[in-house]
Amino acid sequence: MLPPSLSIVPASLHVEALEILLLGLCGVPKENLRVHELCLKSVPNLGSEASEIRILCDLMQPEPAWTVRHVGGSMRGAGADQISVLVRTMVESKASKNVLRLFYLLGYKLDHELLRVGFAFHFQRGAQITVTVSSYSKMLKLHATESIDDNVPVTPGIQMVEVTAPASAENYSEVAAAVSSFCEYLAPLLHLSKPGVSTGVVPTAAAAAASLMSFSGSTNM
Numbered sequence: 001m002l003p004p005s006l007s008i009v010p011a012s013l014h015v016e017a018l019e020i021l022l023l024g025l026c027g028v029p030k031e032n033l034r035v036h037e038l039c040l041k042s043v044p045n046l047g048s049e050a051s052e053i054r055i056l057c058d059l060m061q062p063e064p065a066w067t068v069r070h071v072g073g074s075m076r077g078a079g080a081d082q083i084s085v086l087v088r089t090m091v092e093s094k095a096s097k098n099v100l101r102l103f104y105l106l107g108y109k110l111d112h113e114l115l116r117v118g119f120a121f122h123f124q125r126g127a128q129i130t131v132t133v134s135s136y137s138k139m140l141k142l143h144a145t146e147s148i149d150d151n152v153p154v155t156p157g158i159q160m161v162e163v164t165a166p167a168s169a170e171n172y173s174e175v176a177a178a179v180s181s182f183c184e185y186l187a188p189l190l191h192l193s194k195p196g197v198s199t200g201v202v203p204t205a206a207a208a209a210a211s212l213m214s215f216s217g218s219t220n221m
């Protein structure tokens, strides 16, 4: 059973309906997502604070493509409390495949590895919005991205839905408004919240999913 307080979608139940809804709203085809995430932590040294970085490997590309990502703290204060999205700094850089070795040399240690599988939509709607629907598995064997059977779902039967957009200090309130208003279109199926805030289940979800599914079924005939 699913804990009712999380803003997540039971995998088999509504994911297909959500995909149909997103396809209609975004007007672009979905992209499949298969990302190997390596979470590294620095060993605190000489009074410096521990830091965490993620090395991502996009497994959908013909040649694995590597990215380094650092996610900073979230914006705080009254202004941050008033908007319904989380604003945080993120630095991302493309990297070559020896990036892992570089971070080991810099004193980082591998904390855990995850395999993220799902799909994404990228489109322009008042901001450059990305919607991802994905689930995470923990990899038991080191770097075992091929043998999915050896991976253990972190949250079995649960998909995570994320809506993100890039913003700057000048335009974040505009971007936050665009993201919030897009999320309202998903309301029949799910309510999204800031990470860590629970929203409860959407009572209309089952009916909305059923009608989306039957609608798409009839257009196929």
Ligand SMILES: *[C@@H]1O[C@H](CO)[C@@H](O)[C@H](O)[C@H]1NC(C)=O
Residues within 6 Å of the ligand: 126, 127, 128, 166, 167, 168, 171, 172, 174, 175
């Ligand atoms: C806001 O600024 C960021 C960073 O410069 C940019 O990538 C994004 O497209 C801007 N968004 C809007 C809606 O102007």
